[in-house]
Amino acid sequence: MVRLNPNDRFAKHPTPIERPPPPPPPPGVATGGKGSGGGGERTPRPASTSSSSSLSSSSSSSSESLTPSTPSSFEYEFGGPLGAFLTMVSLPIVTLLLIRWAARGRIVWEDVDVVRLLLASPSCPSSRFLHFLCPSCDDGPLVELPRCALVVFSWFAFQVILERVLPCELVEGAPLPDRHGGGRGGEERRLTYRINGHLAFWVTLMLLDVGWPRWIDVVVEGGAKAATTTTTGRGGPWPWPWSRRVPLTGGGRTTATRSVLTLGRAPLAWLYDHHAMLAFVTIAYAICLSTYLYAKSFALDDGDGDGDGGEGARRPPLLAAGGNSGNRVYDFFMGRELNPRSLGGTFDWKEFCELRPGLIGWAVLNMAMLAKQRDRLGYVTGSMVLVNVFQGAYVWDALYQERAILTTMDITTDGFGYMLVFGDLAWVPFTYSLQARYLVDHDPLLSLPALAGIVAVNVAGYLIFRGANGQKDAFRRDPNSVEVSHLTYLRTKRGTKLLTSGWWGLARKINYTGDWIMGLSWCMLCGFDSVVPYFYAIYFAILLVHRSVRDDRLCREKYGDDWDRYKSIVPYRFIPGII
Numbered sequence: 308m309v310r311l312n313p314n315d316r317f318a319k320h321p322t323p324i325e326r327p328p329p330p331p332p333p334p335g336v337a338t339g340g341k342g343s344g345g346g347g348e349r350t351p352r353p354a355s356t357s358s359s360s361s362l363s364s365s366s367s368s369s370s371e372s373l374t375p376s377t378p379s380s381f382e383y384e385f386g387g388p389l390g391a392f393l394t395m396v397s398l399p400i401v402t403l404l405l406i407r408w409a410a411r412g413r414i415v416w417e418d419v420d421v422v423r424l425l426l427a428s429p430s431c432p433s434s435r436f437l438h439f440l441c442p443s444c445d446d447g448p449l450v451e452l453p454r455c456a457l458v459v460f461s462w463f464a465f466q467v468i469l470e471r472v473l474p475c476e477l478v479e480g481a482p483l484p485d486r487h488g489g490g491r492g493g494e495e496r497r498l499t500y501r502i503n504g505h506l507a508f509w510v511t512l513m514l515l516d517v518g519w520p521r522w523i524d525v526v527v528e529g530g531a532k533a534a535t536t537t538t539t540g541r542g543g544p545w546p547w548p549w550s551r552r553v554p555l556t557g558g559g560r561t562t563a564t565r566s567v568l569t570l571g572r573a574p575l576a577w578l579y580d581h582h583a584m585l586a587f588v589t590i591a592y593a594i595c596l597s598t599y600l601y602a603k604s605f606a607l608d609d610g611d612g613d614g615d616g617g618e619g620a621r622r623p624p625l626l627a628a629g630g631n632s633g634n635r636v637y638d639f640f641m642g643r644e645l646n647p648r649s650l651g652g653t654f655d656w657k658e659f660c661e662l663r664p665g666l667i668g669w670a671v672l673n674m675a676m677l678a679k680q681r682d683r684l685g686y687v688t689g690s691m692v693l694v695n696v697f698q699g700a701y702v703w704d705a706l707y708q709e710r711a712i713l714t715t716m717d718i719t720t721d722g723f724g725y726m727l728v729f730g731d732l733a734w735v736p737f738t739y740s741l742q743a744r745y746l747v748d749h750d751p752l753l754s755l756p757a758l759a760g761i762v763a764v765n766v767a768g769y770l771i772f773r774g775a776n777g778q779k780d781a782f783r784r785d786p787n788s789v790e791v792s793h794l795t796y797l798r799t800k801r802g803t804k805l806l807t808s809g810w811w812g813l814a815r816k817i818n819y820t821g822d823w824i825m826g827l828s829w830c831m832l833c834g835f836d837s838v839v840p841y842f843y844a845i846y847f848a849i850l851l852v853h854r855s856v857r858d859d860r861l862c863r864e865k866y867g868d869d870w871d872r873y874k875s876i877v878p879y880r881f882i883p884g885i886i
């Protein structure tokens with residue numbers, strides 16, 4: 308394991324470019340071996356005067372609001388406590404309904420009635436509701452529910468184990484925003500992250516494709532051995548305790564059998580059969596995790612933002628400015644603690660959840676839909692292959708660029724509350740995989756020219772998305788590098804530069820435009836018979852517009868008048884010359 312300075316040529320861009328290189332890590336701290344993690348170390352630095360003004364420019368991001376005391380005035384987002392409450396209640400329902408409607412291929416309003424049953428008795432769902440979740444479950448929903456709970460738990464635990472044991476790079480994130488509120492003597496501090504998501508992605512795929520364990524009964528007859536088909540009963544090839552062994556018979560007499568553990572392809576189609584029920588239990592876990600994190604945000608640690616409860620004086624943890632209103636519902640939704648951590652401060656809940664279980668889970672669900680379609684039809688359609696390739700590439704890209712996430716709004720600014728926990732763990736895998744779910748039963752069998760056109764749309768979207776994000780990454784890393792040295796920029800009073808040509812000269816959020824175009828191409832693979840697969844394009848447009856407004860506000864706070872100047876140079880937000 309190596310510790311990377313994000314300023315070096317391999318790192319993406321967690322460190323603003325104008326900072327001096329960090330001091331070398333103290334001996335023994337940098338390696339962070341297995342388990343010891345190193346992810347919780349902080350690197351104290353002298354405060355940078357160039358950025359200090361930006362951290363105290365608004366009431367909602369002031370240093371005071373990073374302490375647990377309730378701020379006197381608070382700027383609510385998302386419609387305040389009522390909006391937060393309604394969003395919390397409605398999003399799980401929308402998730403379950405969307406899965407149901409993708410399975411049916413259209414919106415069926417009567418399904419809303421069944422969801423009312425859940426609201427009537429959320430802690431003990433009725434059997435009618437459980438049937439709604441899993442109409443074709445083999446063993447009845449009351450057996451399948453704990454089974455799904457175990458599968459989701461195992462998936463999460465498996466991803467945690469990979470994060471812990473795989474080799475990683477240790478990369479520092481952006482400076483913590485607590486220099487005045489909680490920092491030690493005005494020092495600038497950063498958290499260290501274990502970056503090994505890309506490896507975890509490939510290990511997971513390998514396991515599912517060739518490394519899935521299952522028992523094969525080998526028949527031993529007259530000294531000869533012959534492998535039979537697996538005989539693990541209705542649990543099928545699942546190596547779980549509920550699998551049943553069935554004695555083999557051959558030629559009228561019972562033969563001796565010996566169980567052998569083999570490796571093969573995971574029975575992914577099982578995920579299709581239990582899609583809604585898996586979503587249901589994931590939502591339940593997301594609620595539990597949000598509750599734990601909310602409670603944890605009141606516990607004292609050493610107040611240095613790494614959540615390790617470590618060596619310093621016992622103080623409240625570093626809180627997110629936007630999740631510290633004093634209203635419990637709102638704060639639960641937004642997330643109080645900025646960087647909740649466990650395992651001695653080495654395990655970062657937010658970074659982990661944002662990229663691992665949900666995002667990789669999305670790719671795996673897509674593969675499950677492909678497997679199911681192959682089982683059903685005996686072949687796989689062009690749309691199904693393309694949706695797997697496009698979305699798989701999107702997930703891969705996110706994990707390959709893992710350290711780029713360290714400077715996103717989610718990591719640097721937002722707390723880790725219900726919104727992100729639910730979004731990361733349940734919303735992303737189960738609603739982003741709806742196109743593949745839809746295609747299993749409602750594939751429009753698009754013509755080759757139609758598929759080629761959609762490939763072109765996806766490639767165009769990807770080139771814009773990757774081009775713009777890559778250009779900004781390269782520029783933030785080293786503005787003199789050959790890739791970006793020809794670009795013009797605006798030097799701000801804060802010290803950082805803003806690109807005014809290349810992709811970023813076309814529109815201020817051109818990366819969002821590319822991302823949305825890609826998303827549209829995924830929906831188009833489902834044809835035009837139903838609006839259900841287009842849910843993603845509609846939702847994503849709303850999310851990106853809202854996010855661009857939030858980022859615009861944050862940049863106005865960071866850059867002041869310079870941001871207005873930048874906006875006059877690059878007047879368009881999404882589409883050059885239009886919006």
Ligand SMILES: NC(=O)C1=CN([C@@H]2O[C@H](COP(=O)(O)OP(=O)(O)OC[C@H]3O[C@@H](n4cnc5c(N)ncnc54)[C@H](OP(=O)(O)O)[C@@H]3O)[C@@H](O)[C@H]2O)C=CC1
Pocket residue numbers: 714715716772776779782783803804805806807811815816818819822823850854858861862865
């Ligand atoms: N699939 C999904 O569900 C989602 C995908 N995304 C994707 O994630 C990606 C990252 O999104 P996000 O983090 O929101 O936003 P951006 O990548 O656009 O980052 C915004 C930040 O970039 C910097 N910046 C803005 N303009 C310039 C410029 N002209 N030159 C240099 N730096 C500039 C500013 O920070 P500073 O100056 O401090 O560096 C600003 O705060 C996007 O491509 C988005 O589409 C996002 C949300 C959900």
Ligand SMILES: CC(C)=CCC[C@@H](C)[C@H]1CC=C2C3=C(CC[C@@]21C)[C@@]1(C)CC[C@H](O)C(C)(C)[C@@H]1CC3
Pocket residue numbers: 398661662666701704705712715717726727729730731734735
């Ligand atoms: C409706 C609801 C619950 C919204 C919560 C929002 C989250 C779903 C999204 C907020 C930011 C996200 C990002 C990604 C996924 C969706 C969420 C979690 C992301 C990981 C997707 C892949 C990209 O390449 C990305 C890494 C840039 C991106 C980061 C932001």
